[in-house]
Amino acid sequence: VTRALLLGLLLALAVAAPVAASEEKPTLAELEREVICPTCHTTLELSDAPVADRMRAFIRERIAAGDTKTEIKASLVESFGEGVLAAPPREGFNWLAWILPLAGAAAAIVVVGVAARRWVRRTPEEHPLDPELEQRLDDELARFDA
Amino acid sequence: MARRVKIVLQAAAVAVVALLVVLLGWRVAQQEEGRGLDDAVAGGEQPTAPDFTLEALDGDGTISLSDYRGKAVVLNFWASWCGPCKTEAPLLQSAWERYRDRGLVVLGVDAQDFKTDGRRFAERYGLTYPIAHDQDGVTLGRYGYSAFPETWFVDREGRLVGEHIQGEFSEDQLEENIRLALES
Numbered sequence: 341v342t343r344a345l346l347l348g349l350l351l352a353l354a355v356a357a358p359v360a361a362s363e364e365k366p367t368l369a370e371l372e373r374e375v376i377c378p379t380c381h382t383t384l385e386l387s388d389a390p391v392a393d394r395m396r397a398f399i400r401e402r403i404a405a406g407d408t409k410t411e412i413k414a415s416l417v418e419s420f421g422e423g424v425l426a427a428p429p430r431e432g433f434n435w436l437a438w439i440l441p442l443a444g445a446a447a448a449i450v451v452v453g454v455a456a457r458r459w460v461r462r463t464p465e466e467h468p469l470d471p472e473l474e475q476r477l478d479d480e481l482a483r484f485d486a
Numbered sequence: 487m488a489r490r491v492k493i494v495l496q497a498a499a500v501a502v503v504a505l506l507v508v509l510l511g512w513r514v515a516q517q518e519e520g521r522g523l524d525d526a527v528a529g530g531e532q533p534t535a536p537d538f539t540l541e542a543l544d545g546d547g548t549i550s551l552s553d554y555r556g557k558a559v560v561l562n563f564w565a566s567w568c569g570p571c572k573t574e575a576p577l578l579q580s581a582w583e584r585y586r587d588r589g590l591v592v593l594g595v596d597a598q599d600f601k602t603d604g605r606r607f608a609e610r611y612g613l614t615y616p617i618a619h620d621q622d623g624v625t626l627g628r629y630g631y632s633a634f635p636e637t638w639f640v641d642r643e644g645r646l647v648g649e650h651i652q653g654e655f656s657e658d659q660l661e662e663n664i665r666l667a668l669e670s
Contacts, residue, residue, distance in 0.1 A: 378598040378623060390567040391598055398600065419600045421622030 366409035371399050374426050375416060383426055524630040524650050527638075532645040532670070535561070535638065536628045540618035543596050543604050549618040551593065552644070558667035559640040560592045560660075563626065565599040566607035568634040570654035575611040577660055582615040585664060589642065591616065597623050598634075639663045641670035 362370060369385070375395065377387035384392050395416070402412045416424050428434035469477075526533045539550040551559065562578055564571040582592040594617035596604035601619055608617055620626065629638060630650070637655055639648040647670045648663035655663075 391565065394567050394600065394603065419602075419619075419621065420598065423622060 363409050366403060366412065368396065368399055368403065371409065371412060372396070375399075375413070376424050376426050378420050378424060521630050523628075523646060527646050527648075527650050532641070532647055535559075535640045535644055535646050536625075537644075538618075538620075538625045538628070540595065540620050540625070543594075543601065543608060543617040543619045545601075549593070549616055551640070554591045554593065554640075555644050556642055557589045557591045558642055558664070558670075560590065560664060560667070561595065561629075561638040561640055562592065563595045563597060563629065563631060563634060563636045565597060565634050566603040567599065571607075571635045572611070573654055574635055574637075575607070575613060577655075577657060579611065579613050579615065581660060581664060585668070588668060590664060590668060594618070595620050595625055597626055597631075637663075639667040641667050643670075645670070 372385035373383055375384045376382070377384050377389050377392040377395070379389045379391050380387045384395060398416075399412060402415065407415075413425060422428065422434075428437045430438060523533055523536075535551060537550060537552045539548050541547075542549050551561070560578065560581065562574065564574070578592045578594070581590070592615040594608075594613065594615060596607075596617055597620035599619075604617070604619060607613075623631075625631075629636070632652055635654060637651040637660075638646055641647045648666040649659065651659060651663070
């Protein structure tokens with residue numbers, strides 16, 4: 341149990357450390373993947389629109405000024421609205437966007453699981469072979485063996 | 487019991503799908519509204535200009551199109567990074583200065599732009615006419631936006647008249663459409 345706890349702790353640290361570093365010292369490349377160009381509706385990394393160039397310059401300025409990722413995103417939202425974020429913030433109605441896909445996947449797993457269980461449980465007794473067909477099958481097999 | 491659960495689950499699934507279809511329809515209808523306006527104006531109709539309320543670019547309160555009912559309005563959509571908008575800005579300022587006493591308002595809508603950039607642009611070109619900042623770009627879809635700059639003309643009754651100019655306008659185009667808006 342102690343080993344498992346330690347392993348869990350190590351894994352949590354391994355995940356949390358880069359996340360914290362990314363929050364405190366974001367890079368242009370990662371923000372380009374998390375921000376949408378408002379004119380072409382692709383992520384910034386895929387856009388060469390004038391506004392995308394301006395946004396990249398702004399992000400560079402804010403990174404150099406020492407802003408955190410959250411602060412930079414908040415500044416962008418102030419000018420361009422929440423639609424500028426590639427993923428909606430986890431708050432209010434936006435939670436639906438995060439929960440619905442997971443709920444859908446969970447529901448699909450349950451449905452497939454239940455269907456598979458029913459299918460496996462189906463025994464031949466539940467669907468007995470027609471005696472006439474069974475006899476015919478036996479005859480065919482006997483003829484084949486002969 | 488199992489049958490009842492099954493019916494409830496099926497009903498829930500149908501409800502979710504129906505909700506998604508309604509949301510999709512609403513979104514498409516919003517996008518189509520602007521295209522409908524464009525077609526109507528091109529066909530000589532004078533549809534009512536969709537009203538909006540946006541934050542003023544200078545941060546001093548809000549601006550609504552309906553604030554200017556009774557006046558003719560040149561409604562110009564722009565952004566500071568747009569090249570042709572730089573050519574249009576002095577022409578719009580000049581028109582505002584010459585026609586404001588006759589009941590014309592130039593109303594700028596700065597969208598898809600940093601507020602600070604928009605403010606710098608207004609200062610640089612000495613723009614004194616009212617300018618709103620469309621943070622979420624809500625007006626763009628409603629007016630059938632395709633690319634900056636775009637200009638509509640609204641008469642004193644709040645109807646769209648004249649041309650929907652997509653791209654940079656000429657001085658003659660601006661004058662002619664202002665005359666139509668004032669006289670309509």
